[in-house]
Amino acid sequence: LPTDLPVDHNKYTRLLPFKYNGKKEKATFVTLARNSDLYGLINSIKAVEDRFNSKFQYDWVFLNDEEFSDEFKKTVTALISGETKFGLIPNEHWSYPSWIDKKRAADTRKTMKEKNIIYGDSESYRHMCRYESGFFWRHPLLDEYEYYWRVEPDIKMYCDIDYDVFKFMKDNKKKYGFTITIHEFRDTIETLWETTREFLSLYPQHIHKNNMLDFVSDDNGKTYNLCHFWSNFEIASLKFLRSQAYRDYFDYLDHAGGFFYERWGDAPVHSIAASLFLDRDEIHHFEGMGYYHGPYHQCPINDQIRLHNKCACNPNDDFTWKDYSCTLKYYDINNITKPDGWKDHTG
């Protein structure tokens, strides 16, 4: 371009966006957010668009317990290549169910604050975890979709994704895809496993014959080993969450009250459900996706993958093979070949 003349941008810019002309899946991004999350969220959206979605133009559903502001709606819509949809969460999905003793819930928050448990004193965080466990997939805006990809504020996508991941899920019969795994803080889920065991004794029909119990328990179900898929990133099937098994499980947990009397997270809930109710072959690790959600990174340590996907991250920051991650266990119990050099990334 001539540099000494004013540039006619219209002449050099592709005005019409590239339109993907393959067959798209019934899939959408989904983000739960407050209006105040907007400026952290746009970094996430831009990264997802640049690395993936501008090539495929999937829709994006936003959910909030308050009305989204016009500023929020116009800003995210300008960044997204697919359609944007904005949903208000009904009050019944973001409030105390009738059977919850609010005094007991308040006492828990006080004790957890004294013990310095992360988000231990937060009421809204508990509504958020309960919502992400039991309700987002029931929002009517999600009815038309079969798969979702959850995106949170302030994440990074480090690598190009040049294939349609939703089509990948469908073609390979995958129901739950993850990037990072980690151990849960025991103090937040003291009775989650015994509640799960009660549930399983009442509903044994929901346990899949080829389940992945060994991902969440090291003693054949006696205790929970705290392993879970980090649910701030999820690419998963809505059919899984809509299943009778998952509905019955959520209902049972919800009545037990641990979302309020403890601080059960949606990550262990989704993960235990996926590990028990799905065929273990329906669970997938997206090893080629570079991902960051504070404070952990997934940066593919395999040079071929990292360079091919143009990943902008340092493999020495990768969390995948570290002790505190559960991904090594996932590879071992499923006899999946680990990338060369994984042992150099454990420390």
Ligand code: GDP
């Ligand atoms: P963390 O990742 O566990 O530290 O939790 P976040 O603060 O990232 O919250 C998880 C997700 O829920 C994010 O997408 C937030 O934007 C969203 N979120 C958290 N609290 C609220 C809330 O009170 N209202 C709404 N609408 N969204 C929330």
Ligand code: MN
């Ligand atoms: Mn987050």
